[in-house]
Amino acid sequence: MPAAPGGPRLLLRRLREAMAEPVSPQQRLDRIVVLIAANVIAEVCSVYVVRDDNTLELFATEGLNRDAVHITRMRADEGLVGLIAKTAEPLALSDAQSHPSFSYRPETGEEIYHAFLGVPLLRAGNTLGVLVVQNKTYRVYSEEEIEALQTTAMVLAELIASGELQALSPGAGTAARRPVSQRGVALADGIGLGHVVLHEPRIVVKTLIAENVEREMERLEAAIEDVRSAIDELVERGDGIGSGESREILETVRMFAHDKGWLRRMREAVQSGLTAEAAVERVQSDNRARMLRQSDPYLRDRLHDLDDLANRLLRRLVGQESQNGDGLPENAILVARSMGPAALLDYDRARLRGVVLEEGGPTSHIAIVARALGIPAVGEIANATSLCDSGDAIIVDGLSGEVQIRPTPEVEASYAEMVRLRARRQEQYRALRDVPAVTRDGVKIGLHLNAGLLVDLTHLHETGAEGVGLFRTELQFMIAERMPSAAEQQTLYEAVYSATGDLPVTIRTLDIGGDKILPYMPALEEENPALGWRAIRIGLDRPALLRVQLRALLKAAAGRPIKIMFPMVATVEEFIRARDIVDREKAHLRRHGYALPSDCRLGAMVEVPSLLFQIDEIAREADFLSVGSNDLMQFLFAVDRENRRVANRFDPLCGAAMRAFRLIAERSAAQGCPATVCGEIGGRPLEALALIGLGFRDFSMSPASIGPVKAMVLSADAAEVAALIQSELTRVTDGASVRPALAAYAKANGVPI
Template sequence: HNDIRARMSQVTDPYLRERIHDLDDLANRLLGHLIGEAEPTAGMPLPEEVILVARSMGPAQLLDYDYSRLRGVVLEEGSHTAHVAIVARALDIPAVGNAKDVLSKVEPGDPLIVDGDNAQVFIRPGEDARRAFVESLRAREERKAVYASLRDLPAVTLDGQSISIKINAGLPIDLRLLDDSGADGIGLYRTELLFMVAADFPGVEAQRRLYADILDKAQDKPVIFRTLDVGGDKVLPYWQRSAEENPAMGWRAIRVSLDRPDILRQQLRALIRAAASRELRLMFPMIAEVAEFKAARAWLDKELKWEKELGFPPPSKFSVGAMLEVPSLVLQLPALLKQVDFISVGSNDLFQFLFASDRGNPQLSERYDLLSPLVLTLLRSVAEQCRAAGTPVSLCGDMASRPLEAMALIGAGFRDLSVTPSSVGPIKAMIRSLSVLALCEYMNSLYDLDQHDTRQKLGSFAQEHGVII
């Protein structure tokens, strides 16, 4: 393993270098099986509060730990846009990647401060640093108290525009956060996390129980299930796959489901049964052309017909959408809008592909800005086309979870955002202090700029107009 790891670290392609993390994940799991511990980390006794420091880690490996005790994750490799960091933030765990040589500087039991907001790690901090951090935490708790006071207030702008705020979820614990945050529903339920923590492919009944429990706990709030999205850096440890030169653009997500229809059919069957006599909302990930959506939808129609023949009660209503994550689909958007019930923009992958920039590569993670005129123009075009067609559109990537970016999304025409649970309060505070009319008028001057980004300009607008960001 060390020899292969050394050779992979010399590969010039950054995405292939990132696959070292997958190798480490598989190697650690194999070692656990060989020494008789099927889940070597799951049973480890952890202190009440612990910060996990590692060379690298996959999302499935993170979920092996008792994340109720994790207070931070620090990785020598990877970036803040890697999937493990996204999962950590979804659990409200601060995560810092690309912390060079941190393992050689930290001893077990050392006190650490992890500032996920600013990507900083303080090792054995002095008294001044501790006091400053305690003060920062106190201010953070005060802000959280302010956000909590907004829980039952509507997300309506100063000029009366209503904005829907939903959360991204993927674990049973997220259902508690749905209620605590006051969100309108779940705009993205990542079904692959069930597959990533299971010992083998979950069967129809295991999936049905989980999906039914989610719908039960969500009560009358909408839940949008995303069908299985594995591949890239989301590895199933029990599934042997051949190596790919570029996994992010390889065999993943809907491509796997269409090429292995039994996997898709079992999941659709479980979702249909879970939503018996209730509304079922689902979407297919990484659709690159309309033909892929139509093929996936055909399998859904077959399963609905089959379940009816077997005597299972069907959903009372269902909505089927597509995730807009591949730039090629933007060119087919008029044709797609005739087929779908809704669109969900997945900004993480969409802009990775748009800029040909591996989001797991720390050298590139800050190179391109989501608030560039190019991105804002693209998003405005998508929102306008969906509005003209009468098709609901939302955005469920990390972009929606940051107040300044969320403000820009609203200015570009989005009225439905799906964010991390911890971001609901800050986003609602921003919305309730915003005038959409003034923002839209200002942003009309930004779309044709040839600058790298509009971040400073939008920040100045927010400051001048009293928008809380």
């Protein structure tokens, strides 16, 4: 087989010249396929581009019938070209027509060609098109030729991604800039329209073709050595990458940094004529393409480690440090693989319109903070950071969990109208701010806020909430770089009391463990963290931690009433032990002359099913109870609410759940112990209506839920709902839900849900 004249380096130099020529995009593409065909000694070179309707279109060819350009189209899974686009793997055949996926297109005139070599046009792991060369003979393409064509494909992928080819074909646009609609998991309600800001932006490689290959190889080797040294130092110090990842992740990244196959592929890419940073980009794009198509979740998770390593190398090569939070444009929507609450708080909230994450569930730290800030957020959008570029138009629907990237004008107009409707509805809710939440038959319902940051407390005045039903103290710990001191904790609690004035505040003690791991505490490996060492269990096993917090709370509340609530209480004995620690702290403060709270009430969260069988006892011991419906439902049905496969397998309005809630309401009332609901279902109008029918009279919820729930309360009749629920629970014996009957009642009686 004859050698390619000049090899890949010469081809890349000629491609660079062709890219710089002042010609039309079609002329440039036609020139490029001629150059590639000549370099690899092929009779045919063709470029197929993925369109936004998921078809592959012939955009340029040398050797096939030129009249077929922009005429020949095929499905994304059709033919050999479709197979390459689907697998993102190169395909070399000495006799293409004998392959089962071969698809004959008579308009192209390709029936006389036998040998076939195709490679995907990849960018950030996404397939933008396919580059094909063909020969009449039954030739075998070498590994070197395949590698050279893949290197060339990277240059073409950047040309497609630039949008220059968008106008070459009527109808749909190219896949690189096509509208993308993705459905994930809703994290924080609201709709945000804006433009993409990448939290950790992809390094844009501007120079692809090397001027001096030897110099590029030296740059690559130096960058690899620097990154290895930096990772080795982190491992020795035990620091996390970013904020709080464990030592195991560091070890994995270090393992990849010494992987001989990964290093060899980058060196070969440089030898083919790419710059050092283009070589890193090309190899990582190939890795992404392969790993995104893996069904093994472990292998897909390793993609994040490889991405981290590639980004470290790229930052080293281009001399750019990671930077976040600075210079945020108007109407910014953050797109990130993952991020912690502290990182989100670094951004200018006045300019932030939404958050999109590849990771993160509804109860994650970032979701809690996003809801507190009133920022629409969606999680579990696979490959989000690679689907869009900085500046792309994007829409975040925090209600449905949908994300629209580069939306069509029609979609954008539809969402803009939804935003206007929501704004009008919010105006109606604001008009209800000072209206007491009383049902039509005169039952007073208390509506309180869930909070965890000082910024949450600004919503008290806006919503007309009657106080704070749940203040999560762990958020202060999660956004700090180290354990907050007793003085720092006291300062926060004093600020909370100052912001709430005379309104009541219920403060929950530290609820960490499970999925809430503090970045400065060593991660504890547990088989099932949700059922492990967390919340009150940590406080009782490490009483110094709980005592410091309780002392800070008691000192901050000097002279005014305080309500303290303990999370994850599983037995009455646990509550009594926690109460004894409070009594000892009060005695300590009294001995040292500190002013005590005017009244100190202690409560327990009902979120562990075991308390359902001790409900009379805990109601006698506690001053109040608060139902944490999120965990209670999770444990009651043995369903991980973060697991999308099972999270929707039960309805919180089914018979079993309703009977559990009824038991709590009835037995706590019988013992004279107030019971509130602070879980998410209390903030949803239909679910709150059901809970009112069961006897609950106080709810705590996110600020955005106050208006809708109050509107429901004002239109409902508590006695009618109670009778309906009682009737339904008597009738329901097969696990069915009371939802249909309740929804029908609401519709018939004009109750907004």
